[in-house]
Amino acid sequence: MPAPKPGSTDAYSLILDAIDGGTFRPGDRLVESELAERFAVSRTPIREALQRLETQSLLAREGRSLIVASLDHNQTAELYAVRGELEGLAARLAARHATTEEVRVLREMVEADDALIDQPQALSRSNRRFHKQVHLASHNRYLVQQLDLVYRSMALMATTSLAAEGRGEIAQAEHARIVSMIEARDEEGASEALRAHISVAFVTRLKQVAEGLEGEG
Incomplete structure (x- = not known):
C-alpha cells in the first residue's frame, strides 16, 4: 500500500x-x-x-x-477485553523495565491528579497521560503501538467512566496501587492491579449505559 x-x-x-x-x-x-x-x-x-x-x-x-462511529455493547466489551490484556502486559513489563525516573514521574502524576478528582473531563485527560506513561515504561514499542490503536477506539465512547460519582477517587487509589507494584518490581502484582483497574472501569461504564437507557424509558 x-x-x-x-x-x-x-x-x-x-x-x-x-x-x-x-x-x-x-x-x-x-x-x-x-x-x-x-x-x-x-x-x-x-x-x-x-x-x-x-x-x-x-x-x-x-x-x-x-x-x-459509536460502539455498541459487544464492541465495547471486546475493546475492554483487549485493553485489559494489553494494559496488564504493559504493567508487567513496566515493573521489569521502568527506570527510577519513570517510576518517579508516574508517582508524581498520581499525586498531581488528586487535585482533579471533581473534574471528570480534566481527570480523563490526565488519566490517559498516566496510562500512556505506563505503556512507555514497558519499553516495548510494538505493545505501545497496539495500545495506541485501542485508545484511538476509546475516543468513540461518548462519556468517560470517570464522570460516575465516586469513580475519580477510586481510580486514583487504583493508580497509586499500580505505581506501587511497578516500583516494587512486582510484575504479577502490577499486571493484576492494572487489569483490575480496567475491569472496574468497564463495570462503571456498563452501569452508566444502563442508567442512560432507564432515563430514556
Whole structure:
C-alpha cells in the first residue's frame, strides 16, 4: 500500500485529534467542505483522510453522510477485553523495565491528579497521560503501538467512566496501587492491579449505559 501523501496525513491527524479530543463526538456528521474550511486544508486531502478513517471504522456511513462511529455493547466489551490484556502486559513489563525516573514521574502524576478528582473531563485527560506513561515504561514499542490503536477506539465512547460519582477517587487509589507494584518490581502484582483497574472501569461504564437507557424509558 502506498504511503499517504503529506497533505492527506496532516488532514488525517487533524480530524483524528478532533475526535480524540471530543470536538467531534459519536454521531456527529463530518462534511468535507466544512472540514476543509475549518482546518484550512484543500478538499482532496480531507476526502482521503475521511476514507482512511472510514476504513479504520472510526467513521460510519449514515445514508450518504459520514458520521463519527459509536460502539455498541459487544464492541465495547471486546475493546475492554483487549485493553485489559494489553494494559496488564504493559504493567508487567513496566515493573521489569521502568527506570527510577519513570517510576518517579508516574508517582508524581498520581499525586498531581488528586487535585482533579471533581473534574471528570480534566481527570480523563490526565488519566490517559498516566496510562500512556505506563505503556512507555514497558519499553516495548510494538505493545505501545497496539495500545495506541485501542485508545484511538476509546475516543468513540461518548462519556468517560470517570464522570460516575465516586469513580475519580477510586481510580486514583487504583493508580497509586499500580505505581506501587511497578516500583516494587512486582510484575504479577502490577499486571493484576492494572487489569483490575480496567475491569472496574468497564463495570462503571456498563452501569452508566444502563442508567442512560432507564432515563430514556
